[in-house]
Amino acid sequence: MSAIWRAFDQSLHRMVAVKVLDGPLGADHAERELIRREARATARLIHPDAIEVYDYGETVTSDGRMAAYVVMRLLDGTPLAERIAEGPLPWREAVGIAARVATVLAAAHERGVVHRDVTAENVLLTPDGAKLLDFGIAAFVGEPVSDRVADYGTPPYVAPERLTGAPNDPAVDVYSLGVLLFAMLTGHTPYPETTWEEIEKADRSGPPPMPYAPGLPHDIAALCRRCLDADPARRPKMQRLADVLTQAAAPPGGPVTVGMPRGVAVTLSVAMTVAAALGVVGWTDAAAPPEPSEAAASPLFVPAPRTEPTPFPTPTPATKAYRATSEPVAEPTAEHSAGAEVARITRVTLREAVDAFTATVDTAEANRLIERHVAVDLVQVAGNLLSGDPAGALDGLRTKVRDRDREGLLPHSVRQALEVRLSMIEDAVRAPSRT
Structure with missing residues (x-):
């Protein structure tokens, strides 16, 4: 063209x-x-x-x-597509690139511009960082779609609503960025379809796939999957996405909370920001905050990446206490005790609870505590909760976890962590209006 x-x-x-x-x-x-x-x-x-x-x-x-x-x-650099063709990027590098692109898109959305063609081919890796190119099919927010989608756009990156002629909305860029991040983490796009005909026939009724990458924090994986949601209203806003990804990409030597071990502080900071983007964290006063080592063991947060597999975190009183919090917190507050800060979950939705369960499974697999076929089996069964009869699907998931445990395929620490997630799912199922 x-x-x-x-x-x-x-x-x-x-x-x-x-x-x-x-x-x-x-x-x-x-x-x-x-x-x-x-x-x-x-x-x-x-x-x-x-x-x-x-x-x-x-x-x-x-x-x-x-x-x-x-x-x-004039910019000199390497197209991101060429970098992905060489294989998956390290998770922190991938998240850093996505953060740079998200920041540009957030600025564009603030000015009423939707890019509509965020792809690996349109991101250039330069000595100064990632640059977003080609606003060639950009449109203005709310503007009716006057072009044929088949004429403009790149099929694997196109949001489902664009196929129906929905007015231009920033959510289409969020979807495309989710595809981009997924591709950087895994080396391929989330869905196999590559042509317009294949995409129009594709079934997107189930939950989006979860990206797998060594050391990837499960909250970032869940956030990527949220970007791929078929419902634009369920996707995060671009500015929030930019903030979360920027903080997640920060090197381990970044800002440290006083009184906490460096790795723990960075991990908690990233996890809390991501959880806030998903709408599942409320700050509460803690009568007895856990010691730093106890906070580090909580399965709600992911250990900082290490070169060797890390022990799977075990549930602590802080992680189990979310069920005692029956009412959402109106205003965020924090209690500082010995430099430690405690976050508690406050009535998550069913989708968020399922995301937390699958993220725990992903972490266990990444740490080589469970086999891949076990992880895939558990994630697939958990996906049944988002369609049909959630109560029946929860019974099936509990049975699956018990069966795998009896087969000796779930270490005790993993079983404990999954029981916490199953309790979260049970609470969400009991509140159908919030699913």
Whole structure:
């Protein structure tokens, strides 16, 4: 559709990139309007990780054709698609790239611009970090869809609602970013379909897949899956996503809470921020906060990544206490005692409880405490809770956990952690209005 040239700006004596609408499309008014819209959309956005547009113009070529062009900042780097083709990225690197892209998209959404084509091909890895390119099919929030989806967009990254002609909404970029993060973590997109025909026939009624990556905090995996939800209303907002991913990508030597071991403080900080994005954490006063070592053992949080498998966390009084909190907390408060802070779960939804269960299974598998086939089996059975009869599905899940335990396939610490998650699911099932 277009060609990009490296050029020299003789007026300002700088190298630039010139995007030219290629071939006969340049003579088409609708196509020229598309590239003009790209220039306008990008010009609205002032962000260091978005490509800057310097100028837009139209000219007549030597053979008499009309050609539209955009003059942009020249960037040197490697397309993210090439990096993914080499294999999955380390989880912290993947989350860091996703955070940079999310920050750009959040700024775009604030200005009423929806990118609509967030893909690995449109992210450039430069010495200054990841840059988001190509606002070529960008639209403005609430604007009715006037183009055919099959003409614009990349099938595996397109949100389901775009196939139905829904008005442009920032949630479509959240979905695409979820696909992008999934691809970076696993080396492939979450669904096998690659053509428009395959996607239109695909069944997205079940829960989205959960990305697997060594050392990946399970709250980040759950957040990625939330981005892939078929219901746009269930996806997180882009700004919240950017905040969570940015904090998760911070190196272990980042800010430390006074009085807590460095690894514990970073892990708690990331986990609490992610949980807040999912709407499941409330701060409460704790009569007897656990010691730092006890907090580190809680299965609600993921240990900081290590080169060797880490012991699976065991439930503590702090993790079991969520059931005693019967009412949601109106205002967040925190009690500081010996530098420790305690978070408690307050009435999660069924989906969030199932996410917590599958995340615990993922952590156990990542730490080589259970076999992959056991993890897959448990996750599949847990998925049944989100359709049909939740109460019956919960009985089936409890039976499955007991059977695996009798077979000697669940270590005691894993069984204990799963029992805590099953209790969360049971409470959610008893409150059907919140599922």
